[in-house]
Amino acid sequence: MKIMQKPHLLNSIIISFILLIFCEMGFAQGEATVQKDTNPPKNIIAKKQLLDLTCLDCHQSVKGINTRAANYHGDCETCHTGAEEHRDELLKGQSGNGSIAFPQVKECMNCHKVDKILANWEFSEHSKGQAICTECHTLHAAPVPGKSHLAGNKIDNKSANCSKCHQDVASRFNMSSHHPVNEGAMSCASCHDPHGSPRITLKGKNDQCLGCHQAIRGPMVFEHAPVVEDCMSCHDPHGASSRRLLSVSQPMVCLQCHSIVQGKHGYGSSEPSAVGTRTISGAVLRNCTNCHSAIHGSHQDPVLRY
């Protein structure tokens, strides 16, 4: 069999930097005119003017969001305590940065504690990891769609947000076998509750998987034990180098638990005295499910062939 020549990894890295250069070329075209966050113009606005300013007069946009038009959360001081001191400091010609408060979980909970999805926030993994609401949620505008996907990026906004912190998990979605998150067909939140924890969920290990893969939920007459107990005995749901999200490809994933009867799977008869003298066929070893296709359980065959 002819083996193709591989390009070096360096080639790929070079391509990456070509992209960077491509971006640098754009620098010469001048500064962008996108709307910037408008900090209080303390150097050019007289005190008299400041006295009449409301929050929105200065903060017309926050992170590119037009706060005047889409002031989704209404009153600024509900979340930003110290706004009055902030303004007073500005009047005194100070920066005003020291008095204004940015909302922590507690401020959000003042209003949202009755939301059912937050009923167990105290026990959630994100809470224990000291995550705060604003790390994931945009507060200054309604939760509306993001930009168009110019560069072929079909991932949904939620999942893109998750991948900022969970980079190790995100990397698995680049593997040749993965759940189609990057393709936009599903989201991290399709399986994970960002406000919960496995300890306070009433779903079993497999329930998340079987919520979509109902065809294998059974009940089966002949069950396959690891399928009943934990899908992740064999699969890595985020991504794998092996086909069908197998953490370890066939036949290794099967051979951990199963011995193979030589007489049925290789060359030679099933003479019991012949143990150790026969060879298992490579054709068998390449893919156990070529015969045992009902690997998730069967309604009729105890050895899961159909």
Next chain:
Amino acid sequence: MSAISKINLPILICMAFVQNTANAEPPSPPPVQNQEGATSRVIESPTTTLAPAFSASIVRSSDSLKTKVRTEPTFTKMTGIPFGSYLLFPELALYLTNDNNIYEQPRNTSSDWITTLSPTLVAKSNWKKHALDFKAGANIDRYKQYTNENVDDYWLGADGHYDVTPGTNFFAGLLSSRDHEDRGSPNAIPGIEPTKYDTNEGYLGIDTQIGRVSVRAGVTHVQLDFHNPPGVVSPNTQDDRDHKIDSVGARISYSVTPTLKPFIQAASDERCYSQTADDLGYLRDSKGYRYAIGASYKPSAILEGEVYIGRMFQDYDDSRFKDMNRKYFGGELHWKPLVGTSISAFLDRSLEETTLTGASGYVDTMAGASIERSLSRDMLVNGGIYQVQSSYQGIKRTDYVTNATVGVKYYVSPVVYLGADYRLLNRISSVQDAYYMRNQVMVSLGYTPGRKRPALEESMSPWEKAMAAADHNAELHGNIIPKLIYFDYAQGVDQSSTNFLERYNYLDQSFGNNRRHGVIADVDLSLVYASDERDLMVLEREGYGENNQRTRLRINSESVGFNAYSSIFQSATGGIDFRFNPNAVVGGTDQNYSAVAGNVGESQHISQFNYDSIDTLYTVNRSETGASLMFKPVAFDKHGSVEVRYDSIVRAGNKMTNYVFPAVALSGGSGSTARELAQWRGYSQLIDEQSKRFTFNFALTPKELFRLNYEFSIDAFQNFTAPVSIATVSQWSGIQIGSGGGGVPFFNTSEAAGQPNVTLNFVADSTLITNSLNFSKQFSDTAVLSAGLSMARLKQDSYTSVQQISGYDDGKTGTDSGYLTGKFNLADITSIEAFARYSKRNNGSSYPVAGFYDPVSDTSYERMVTPRINSIETRTVGLEVHPYQKILKTSLTAGLVHEDKDRNLTYGIDPVLVPELMLYRDRSSADEIYLKLISRPAKHWMIRLTPSYIDSNKTGMVTEPEHAGQIKSLVTYSRPDWKELVASAYYNYKNKKNSLHGYSSYDQYAGFSEPQTQKVNSTSRSAGLNLNLVPREAVKINLGYAWNQMDLDAYYFTTNRVRFHYLNPTSATSAPPPPGYTIWPLDFLVLGNPDFKVDNHSVTAGAEWEGDKLILSGNYVLNMSEGHNADGLTVQLPEPDGRVDNQLHSLSIGLEYPTQRDISLQAGYTFDYYRDYAYPAMSGKLHTIMMGLNFRM
């Protein structure tokens, strides 16, 4: 539709009269599709009329499972049309309904469109004293296709009261109706038309109050006359169902306080059938009585309810019927938490009539809840769900019927409305083929001249008033992007084979229908309306052709949220596997694949793989649709929320499926070799399945005292593909059943008689019902408690013919789980969290089943070579300490978890399979200790470290760790003040080992070889670097590198005999056993220590630049895998199976350039390139070019 008598009528008479006379607004219920699809309106039946007002939302018939839900438009302001001393309430409604299962069949359902005309008229007396009201109406159903189902139902009635004194009145009522019976009713006879029946009923009673004591007493008479539908002839007629019921009853109440009234009630009835014996000879006349004690409670005008409990008895004339003696109970709750919002809940039990063979009757236990909400003066929404358990007396049958509805009604003028309703009906049953799932979607147009539009302040919800009063800001903006996508698979396999790059990108639906290249048209859409009152409407669509698109609609206000979505995604994810099937690569199955030359014996079939389908394009199309309606906490003054949700998943396509003919089943042919080479086959199996899930969620947060959340869901899965049997595959492959000739192998039915009927890869219909309850309570800042309980029941709804013949008729599992968690803050120094979890999965399926599921026999379908998992019980307890560390801004968590698993396994009957012959064990016991460290040691720096260790002394499978060490680490450096820099690096390591499992000596045979221990050693590592930067104001850059490695080694065992052969001394073996043995012992031998080790590298680079006009973006991803699979096997796997070596490049470039003020040009180019060095045939390229125009609104 007329109701059939209920056993508690007299009691209901006593309970209901006052409410009925006090109700000045006539009902306007939506129509209900009966099982045969007929649309019939729920009418004011005697049962309904006599029921307490707060139970009148649900009506059932007695001997059919009719699903009648009446939702009275509480907030529809009905003033009536004066006519003398009467007020008239006319209504004319036209309904158009799509019903997907008009016969309520388990499969092969029939759908149709039904048009229903429904005129009604209610005349209410407008007198100061006394009352005499009249009502009449009809439902005229016309089916588009199944015209035999057309029905004309009608009803006519009157009721009133005569007031003797202010505290005493006589009341009476009459009602006559024509109705039809549901097709799916257990009593239904399959006539050409539905069974129709007439009901005539009347009641008379007195209601009086003496001091604190009030008494209501009355009598009822109900008579039912069933008509034989055309096509039904004697002896199976409907005449034997004709009967009458006479009842007498009373309730005595005592007002302890103005709000609390305990009561006692009793009633008796006599049920007489017109025929002495029914068509099957049963004497169905009976007498019964029931009593109860209870209390009603009405603390305010917005809340009322009652509960009662007692017993009920029924004596039957027929000695074959066992007298009935059951608990009797019921309850009601009616709550109007806000203006425009009404919530009702109920619980009820009653005895109903049936003529099923052997059954005296059935006990219905019903529970449900409904909600109605006025969103504005002109818009009403409602939702509800109830479930009935029908337990048949004397026979083994229990049915569960679920009825869930959601609807909206909008008045386009004060007297004309448009409506839309969705209803889900589902029945699961303990008997075969009684399951059904039915969906009804209906739209309606109604005319109600007696209605007056409510004044603004009368019906507006708080948020609506606020909306009307506010001078709020709002904005509407959006984009619409029509676009064309050109694609070209520049390399790779031909049109008849699935490409690797099609695994998540199936672009086969283009103009010209060319799979290799073509043009796809699509449109992206984004429309957003948002106001500073938090009103939000978002409509968004993203499409990449017919096979990859998604649309979502969200409408949100402070108090109500509505979501709907639809998505389609087509992939060949599993279809790629076919490329690795035998014959897909040179040498894939022939003898040269193995190191051994020549193939003999039983395994010769491995030498040849036979495709029975020329279709090698494998694809699965997955469509998801759903909608949810949520009444948010604001709608209930933050005391709770209610949500109803519907989700549907449809999967259609095909997949490669393999099958091996049993060697014993093939005969003929030109010798054994020809037969064996015909054994191994593969075919394209159709996929056509659907899952429908309905969810109801109710949350309660009264004054923030606690949080209670209840969720009910029912998920029905149906497989629509025709079963593929061995006979079918034989037909495809040219192998005749029963005989053969001409040197062609044939299926010898004398050797394997039942096998041709065996269904291959059968996918059963199933229903999953889940109930879960969560409770949490915050105790100031000192403690938080949370607890939950869940019950899930999964039931098989369809069976293979072999299962049915064998007697396997009950496939079901149940899972119960719960948890209790508490977190306690100790003096601002530390917090402790303790938790316990429990779950138990029970397998309640038929077992053992003679002739099908026998662990002893060596005959096909009667052997069992793996243990049966009867139940798995998991118990987990843990403690976590979280000391507050203010030094270095460090947070530390330490935890300890202990988990036990107990498996109840049946290995078999003597001679047994024993655990020693396999690696699966019945117990697991593990301890885990872990730390979680999050530290910010210096400005801009964050470190996260989470080491853990697991130690187990028992494991159930080798995939569970005996010892496992893990560490996850992450370092982040962020400088938002300097080019918004975020740089991070991570390293994760996990090693798990297990050597607790082995094939031990089997003491029955001294000669059994030495114990063999499996040793599994698995290590996974990952590391990565990421950089995000904004070097210039309009430029964003991200770079990333990730490495993942999986390394696993384990022993590879062979054994000398198949377990079921080993258990059967008579099974085929010619060699005599060793001296001293009657059969050969089962020996295991290590054949190697294979190792799987694959490294995966991923490089990502992305950038975006936003200039004055032009926006440019680019993205590049490289993923490469290298390694080996099962290195160290005695048979070294040749490529492509033994070596993993591939690269996947994906480069995308996009731009947006404004051509006019609100129009811009968008373009994108994507290049995907997959190169497989171990399996070059899998390599391929894909170019995709997109051009679109972005119109901004």
